[in-house]
Structure formats: C-alpha cells, structure tokens
Amino acid sequence: MTITENREQSSEPPLQKGVFVRVGGFAHRRKWLAVILWVAVLVGVWGIATAAGDAYKDDTSLPGTEAQAAADVLEEHGAGHAGDTIDIVFQNEGGLAGVQDRVEPMLAEVAKLPNVGDVQSVYDNPTAVSEDGTIGYATAQLEVPSVDMPVEDTERIQEVAQEIEGEGLRVELGGEAVRLLAEGETGVGEMVGLVAALVILVMMFGTFIAAGLPIMIALFAVGSTVGIILLASHIFTIASWTPPVMFLVGLGVGIDYALLIFARYRTELVRGVEPEKATITAMDAAGRSVFFAGCTVILALLGLTALGLGSIQGMALSVALTVLMTMIASLTLLPALLGIFGKRFARQFLARAEKRKAKGKPEEGEGWRKLATAVQKRPLAALLAAAVILGALAFPALNIRLGFNDAGNDPSDSTSRQSYDLLTEAFGPGFNGPLLVVTEGGDGNAEDAAAAAAQTLGETEGVAATAPPIPTPDGEAAMLLVYPASSPQAEETTELVGTLRDDVLPGLTQDNGAEYLVGGATAASEDYAGKLADRMPLFMIIVVGLAIILLMAVFRSVLIPLKAAFLNLLSIGAALGVMKLVFQDGRLGFEGGPIEAYVPVMVFAIVFGLSMDYEIFLISRMHEEWVNSKDGDPSRAVREGLAHTGTVITAAGSIMIVIFAAFVLSPTRLLQQSGLAFAVAIFVDAVILRCMVVPAAMELMGRRAWWLPAPLAKILPKVELEKH
Secondary structure (H helix, E strand, O other): OOHHHHHHHHOOOOOOOOHHHHHHHHHHHOHHHHHHHHHHHHHHHHHHHHHHOOOOOOOOOOOOOHHHHHHHHHHHOOOOOOOOEEEEEEEEOOOHHHHHHHHHHHHHHHHOOOOEEEEEOOOOOHHHEOOOOOEEEEEEEEOOOHHHOOHHHHHHHHHHHHOOOEOOEEEEEEOHHHHHHHHOOOOHHHHHHHHHHHHHHHHHHOOHHHHHHHHHHHHHHHHHHHHHHHHHOOOOOOOOOHHHHHHHHHHHHHHHHHHHHHHHHHHHHHOOOOHHHHHHHHHHHHHHHHHHHHHHHHHHHHHHHHHOOHHHHHHHHHHHHHHHHHHHHHHHHHHHHHHHHHHHHHHHHHHHHHHHHHOOOOOOOHHHHHHHHHHHHOHHHHHHHHHHHHHHHHHHHHHOOEEOOOHHHOOOOOHHHHHHHHHHHHHOOOOOOOEEEEEEOOOOOHHHHHHHHHHHHHOOOOEEEEOOOEEOOOOOEEEEEEEEOOOOOOHHHHHHHHHHHHHHHHHHHHHHOOEEEEEOHHHHHHHHHHHHHHHHHHHHHHHHHHHHHHHHHHHOOOHHHHHHHHHHHHHHHHHHHHHHHHHHOOHHHOOOOOEEOOHHHHHHHHHHHHHHHHHHHHHHHHHHHHHHOOOOOHHHHHHHHHHHHHHHHHHHHHHHHHHHHHHHHOOOHHHHHHHHHHHHHHHHHHHHHHHHHHHHHHHHHHHHHHOOOHHHHHHOOOOOOOOO
C-alpha cells in the first residue's frame, strides 16, 4: 500500500454515526439519568463495601523459590508464623538490672493482651542483653500473622510498654506489626495532589465549575472502583497497598482523560458551535483517543499477570479496572455534565476568547507552532540534545538493587526505627535481618542436623553469630537463625545468601543427608529479584508487542508504533534512574536502601501505558491534520498537531506530575518511590519527548511515517481514530 493510497483511504468519512457519537449524544440528552445512575453506583457500591469490610491479603509467596520452600516446610510442620513477633527494646544507661522491677510487671501485662501469646523476658535470655548490659529486648510472640494483627491491639501493646518510660529508661518497639502503625493511613498526598490539580485547571479554564468537572469524573470513577475492589478482596488475592496505587493512577488518568475531552469541547464552543454539537464533536474526536489510550494502559497492566506473582496480579487487575472505569466515566458522565453546564460554559469561554482577541494576544497554540517550526529546522540537534538528557537520567538505572524495605528505612522518629537502631548498636548490623535456615530429614533428627549447621555456619566468613536451633512443634523440622555481619540490605548479605546456598550447606547435606533451605526476608528479596529477572523478557514482549500492534491498527503505520515504543522505554529508564538516585543512593534527604521489588515492574507497565496516552493524543491530531489537509504536507501536519494539543498535553501532564509527586509525602516507601517514578516519567514524556523528540522524529520520517506494507494492511483491522 502506498502512502497516498493510505491517506486517501483514511480520509474516507464514516458511513454512519460511530458509537462515541451515539453514547455521547444519549448521555447529553439524558443527562440527569446518567448522573443519577453514576451516583447510584457510587453510593450503592460503598454502602455494600462498608458493610462487608475488607479482606486484603499481602501475598508475598514465590512459588518455585528456595525461600518459599523454607516457608512451606515450616507451615507443614506447624511453625508457619514462628517469626511473627513484636520486639520490646529497652535502654537504660545505668544497666537493665536496675529496672527489672518495672520491666517484669509490664511484660506480664503485655502477655495478657489480645493476640499475644508467649512473652520471653529480657531477663530470661542472656543473649538478649548487650555486653555492657544497657540495651536488651523482650519478644512478644503473636498469635496471628503480623499483617492480620488489628491496629488497635498493636497500639495497646505500645501504650502498655511505653508507660514505664522515664528516669533514664527508654522503651521502643519493633516488628512488622509495629511498622504498620508507622505507615498508617494518610490523605496528605491525595489532598495536595487534588488542590494542585484544581489550581492548574482553574488557570487553564478560568472557572471553578469547569475546573471541577475533570476532578469530579476522576473521583466518581476511582471511588466506585475502590469500593468494588474492597468487595473483591473477599474472593481474590488483593494486597493492602493496592487501593493507594489505584487512587494514585486513577486520579491522574481520570483527570487526564476528562481534561482532553473537555479541552476539545471548549475549542468547539470557541468556534461558535452549539453546546450539544460541541459535545458530540468532542466525543467523536477526543473520545476516540481516550478510548484507545485507555486500552493501551489496560493492556500494559494485564501484561503484569504474566509474572505469575499474587500481589502483582491483584494490583494489575485492580488498576486496570480503575482505568476502565475512568474511561467509561469520561465517555458517559462527562457528556452528561456538559449537558447540564453547557450554556454557561459557552458564554464564559466565548467571553474569554473575545477578551483575548480584543487585547491583541496571539492565537492560542501559536507558541507551540513556533516551537515545532524551530525543532523541524534542526531535527537532528533536537534528537541529540534529548538523547543526552535522557541517557544521563537513565544511566543510574543500570545499578538498581531490588529488595524489600525494613525498619532501617522508616522515619527516624518512629519507634520501629528507634528500636532498629538500638538493636544494631547493641548486637551488630545483621541482628535486624537474620537469615532463616530450615532443616528437614537427614540421618538423625532435624534438631541435630540444625545444630551441625550452626557449628559450621558459625565459622563461615560473613556470619556474626547463630542462635540455638528451634525444632518445629512436631519435631520433624528445625529452624536456625543466622546473623550476618552486615546489615540486611547490604550487598555483602546478598553475597552471603549465595555462599550458604551454593557452597556451605550442600556440603552438610552430603555429610548427613538433611535438606537445608535458606529463607527469611533477605533471602526472599533475592529470590524475588531473580524471579522477576527471569520473567521480565516475556512481560516486556507481551506489553510492548500488544501496544505496537494496537498502534499499527490505529495509525496504519509501522514506524510510528516502533518510535512510540522506543520513546516510552526511554521515559521508563529515566524514571527508574532518578528513583535509584533518590531512594537507593539516598539523595534529597531520603534513606538509602534497595528499591521495592514490586516497583520497577509496576512502573514499567503503568508508565508504558500512560506514555502511550500522550502519543495517541498528539499523533492522532497530527494524523487528523494530515488526512484533512489539501496539500498533504506532513511538516505542516506536525506543526498544527502540536499547536492544537501542546497546551492541553502540557496541562494534563502538569496535573499528573503534581498528583504523582504529592505521593512522595506518603509515609509508605512503596508509594513514595512509585509517585516519584511516575512524576519523572510523565515530565519526560510530556515535555522532552512530545515537545522535542516527536516533532523532530516526525519531520525526519516525513511521509514515510504513515507507511504500512500492503500485507499488514490486509491483516490489521481498520480503526477510525479521528473525526474527519
């Protein structure tokens, strides 16, 4: 198929009204019905969800890994939650012996609290006190997993423990249940993002009602979806950190999609088009772009299911549903609201346009037209400058270390961090992250095999100490805590895991026939990283491949989808690079540590989809200008496409950036890292790629940009993206 033939075929008008015209027209005419239905959905879902409550499950299982096998052995022999404890850490400069009369009664009271089993006193365990006798810890065994420990029960333990503080005695608490207290729930990030988004929208539209519509669309869609997911958590595996991620993505995408349709609607009103016709035109043009942009995000998220990891799959499906709901709300609720406020908007926008004209201000989009012209004059220079910037941002991503954060990454004023630091001071950096060696089978009993391992491991380089073996309740297996000489997140600890698995423990197995498995949080982090590395190629092929095929069908082009995929990968690399500098290297005042294992794949899927949004919005307008132009000048189509979309893409990008960046204020490290990565990726995408690289690349490709081989043209379905 030649370029001319492709253009002629693309410019043929549709034979009948499309589905977007029919849906938009119906919602506009039956505006109150559409609004009432959406209110009913939101209220109904939340009414049921509130009554049912949530049943989130943080599934960190890693089928096929050694750490998971170790956990399964303990579960099989009745010690599945042996590690679920709360540490009560004491410091007294005059020595702990002098405060025993205050500590012992407190520990006895803690033992009587709900969900607390046995409490091992600091005075019953000589190894639980530092050499100078000033720091020690008691251990409260929980009767439920830490993630299921009610917050109020953990708070009660903390209150009872810290009541004895004073007169030189300091009490801090550690453990996963306590760390959940530090994270808590906060709406600071969400509120800051919403306020910033409202400010940008008011500056853009000049009216609070117009500015509020995109936010209203996002809140309706995200609110309904979170309620649905809360109910779904009773049936499916959905992690507790999924709703904040849904809100993070849904708020940005919902405002984004509604804004792009609303901006096209405003353009039509300024041209003097009647409100109803302006709504239908906006739905038939921008609505199509929103639909296919949403599809790319959903496809990218569904690609995460290929990883086969429980929490990731639940998050992917939940966020994909969020994007679907925001897309539906933009295509149904928004035209209904435009029907309610249309006449008011027509007066306001026309009045603003007349004032602008009276003041002699340049035509809207003129600045973008000039920028495109400047880039087209020196396209290679623009590409080189962008390549240098993006390369510098992406380079640090090559050294990302994956893992899971621990109390050492908590805020310095939190009790979990204070206890972490005290235990490190008293017992060494590896005390807070022991490796768990699980023993089963062998010539003798499991406890003897674990004792043999303790003796050998105690002499292994990199091991600071080992604890006495602990048999499981049925005596068929045993576990051994091994304390590294390095901190849990240090590279030396990672190397020690490999040494034990590959060199030390296999020799013991040959001697006594017992099976040794290395588990624990540090080992699980390494296994998780390895699992992701093994499955990432398949995941990337699925996500990138499906996106390329979809864009080929949409734009009837080979080069544009390939360019889009490559540029999206660059924005992802830049986002991961900046995230690594800030959170792994500890820049900008953040605690240094590994990047949360979930984050890179989540960023890849979501950013890849979101980046495609702007690609579709921009290129579809360029395509529209090209197929509707009389001379078929591709350079002019690029300029006009950027002139008509530059402002709205920048505004939409700015809103996404402030919403995502606001989540850096979250107390949860996973949300902090995700928010920063998303914000950087959108900035790179909306500013550097769409304003510099895309015009330059399109100028160099010229008419070849719209080339599609005849065999592919016959196979791919024809998709009408623009209104002609």
